[in-house]
Amino acid sequence: MNERINKPRGTMDFLGEDKKLCDSIEALLFDISEKFGCSKIDVPMFEDGKLFVRGVGEGSDIVSKEMFRLDVKGDHNYFLRPEFTASVNRAAIENKLYASPDLPIKLAYCGPVFRFERPQAGRLRQFTQFGVEFFDTKIDAMTAMDSVLLLYRSAEQILGHELFLKVNYLGGNESRENYKNALLDFYKDKVENMCFDCHRRYEVNVLRMLDCKVEEDIEINKSAPVISDYLVDEDKQKFDTMLSALNALGIEYKRDERLVRGLDYYTGLVFEIYDPMNMNLGAIGAGGQYGKLMEELGGPEMEGIGFSFGIERLMLAVDQVKKNELIKADVLDYFIVDQREEKDSTAIVLADVLRSTGRSVSASSYSKKLNGSMKMANRANAKITLLLTDNNPGQIIIKDMETRIQEEIPCADVDEVVSKLMEMEK
Ligand code: HAM
Numbered sequence: 001m002n003e004r005i006n007k008p009r010g011t012m013d014f015l016g017e018d019k020k021l022c023d024s025i026e027a028l029l030f031d032i033s034e035k036f037g038c039s040k041i042d043v044p045m046f047e048d049g050k051l052f053v054r055g056v057g058e059g060s061d062i063v064s065k066e067m068f069r070l071d072v073k074g075d076h077n078y079f080l081r082p083e084f085t086a087s088v089n090r091a092a093i094e095n096k097l098y099a100s101p102d103l104p105i106k107l108a109y110c111g112p113v114f115r116f117e118r119p120q121a122g123r124l125r126q127f128t129q130f131g132v133e134f135f136d137t138k139i140d141a142m143t144a145m146d147s148v149l150l151l152y153r154s155a156e157q158i159l160g161h162e163l164f165l166k167v168n169y170l171g172g173n174e175s176r177e178n179y180k181n182a183l184l185d186f187y188k189d190k191v192e193n194m195c196f197d198c199h200r201r202y203e204v205n206v207l208r209m210l211d212c213k214v215e216e217d218i219e220i221n222k223s224a225p226v227i228s229d230y231l232v233d234e235d236k237q238k239f240d241t242m243l244s245a246l247n248a249l250g251i252e253y254k255r256d257e258r259l260v261r262g263l264d265y266y267t268g269l270v271f272e273i274y275d276p277m278n279m280n281l282g283a284i285g286a287g288g289q290y291g292k293l294m295e296e297l298g299g300p301e302m303e304g305i306g307f308s309f310g311i312e313r314l315m316l317a318v319d320q321v322k323k324n325e326l327i328k329a330d331v332l333d334y335f336i337v338d339q340r341e342e343k344d345s346t347a348i349v350l351a352d353v354l355r356s357t358g359r360s361v362s363a364s365s366y367s368k369k370l371n372g373s374m375k376m377a378n379r380a381n382a383k384i385t386l387l388l389t390d391n392n393p394g395q396i397i398i399k400d401m402e403t404r405i406q407e408e409i410p411c412a413d414v415d416e417v418v419s420k421l422m423e424m425e426k
Helices: 016-035 049-055 061-065 085-094 141-159 173-187 196-204 206-211 215-221 233-249 276-281 311-317 320-326 346-356 370-379 414-425
Strands: 046-048 078-080 105-114 126-136 164-169 253-255 269-274 285-290 303-310 332-338 361-363 382-388 395-400 406-410
Touching (some): 016 126, 016 141, 016 311, 016 320, 046 049, 046 085, 049 061, 049 078, 049 085, 085 105, 085 303, 126 141, 126 311, 141 164, 141 233, 141 285, 141 303, 141 311, 141 320, 164 233, 173 196, 173 206, 206 215, 233 253, 269 276, 276 311, 303 311, 332 370, 346 382, 346 414, 406 414
Parallel strands (some): 164 253, 332 361, 332 382
Antiparallel strands (some): 046 078, 126 303, 164 269, 269 285, 285 303, 382 395, 395 406
16 A cells, blocks of 8 residues: 555644534624625735745744745745735735725735644644734724724624633833833843743844743743833823723723733734633634834835634634534435436436526435435435436436425426426425
8 A cells, every 4th residue: 555645743634514614614704804894805825035024023933933934946035924914914005905095994814824833732833814904094992992892702703602801002112112121121131041032032022022931931021020010101091992992892801911922013902812611722813903014014104903813723612502503504405316227317417407496416326225325315414305216217206305205206308307396395
């Protein structure tokens, strides 16, 4: 036997019910986002590496160690996308979406992203993100809350219960610079004893040190200065307005001073959403505000806010009841069983004509016995089975699978059979 080739570690095949669940979650998310005024966008799966270095940031783990570089001919610096936000901003600039008179611009996307992470439950190397990005000259509290609300209400609808929302506010330039200086000062005599990644983070983006997962560093971080002490009045006010909106909406949240997120573009509000019943999965969705990304990518001064869900994490979090609701059993209109020794084209023509009227039609394999074929019709949830056998030459047996009542009619003229079936449907 030839050597078997398996899928790469950290990837998944989707089939059967899983594929249905995945599709129906995606469809529901697009549906809800449309109700929030989003239109769909698709961007390439690979981009110039500069986009992610400048967009997501050199200081992020994603860019420094998790990107898939494409080994292609020529002088290209192509990478598979590790996320969508940088690409959607690039597309907004390239297609001059910023010139739209209708603000905020609201875009929704879904597709695979690639990160070379250590695979574990809920952590894949290829996974699917659904997300939205809102753009405006200034992201006001209403637009920011609309994005959080879309994240929260979507997750609530899919999982059927309340979620755990974490929020933090990284502030505008002045607040962040003040805070970064305080952190640089705090870590100055500690960084040497911290992990190798933190040495780099200290140089490139000190905020990311707060997010370190190394135990000893977590201990050090406990006494680090907190952002709220460095927010200028204007930022404090903005954050307070957002928190009051969450209170008014009846959405519970936890303010987490250590939440800085793993991507460098964030300014202002950042948030993560968890399923309280599945905290081990990590965040099922996350996002935040970014004030300078579009400018940094060569576009105009325009701000953005957005989030992405990890579809595979949502799929793991969905319980059986919700799963059944989401993947309503398909019903098949007709199932054809042709048991005749010498088959003519009656069955295939019948299937074709029925399908042309919009009916769903399936058939059992020529090798199946009658009993097995009828069981297959049941498993396929068939409403009607059409049976051709040598015991009833020139006839077709129409069997209603619910009432078990059957009737025999001539099958020489397929159009007549179809008219009769349509009549019986009424
Ligand atoms: P992120 O936190 O890197 O943010 O990813 C968003 C979501 O993708 C996570 O909450 C998680 O559900 C899922 N996810 C991340 N890594 C993995 C993985 N290795 N395996 C499975 N699922 C994963 C972003 O990507 C930002 N672009 C979100 C955003 C949009 N910010 C503003 N706009």
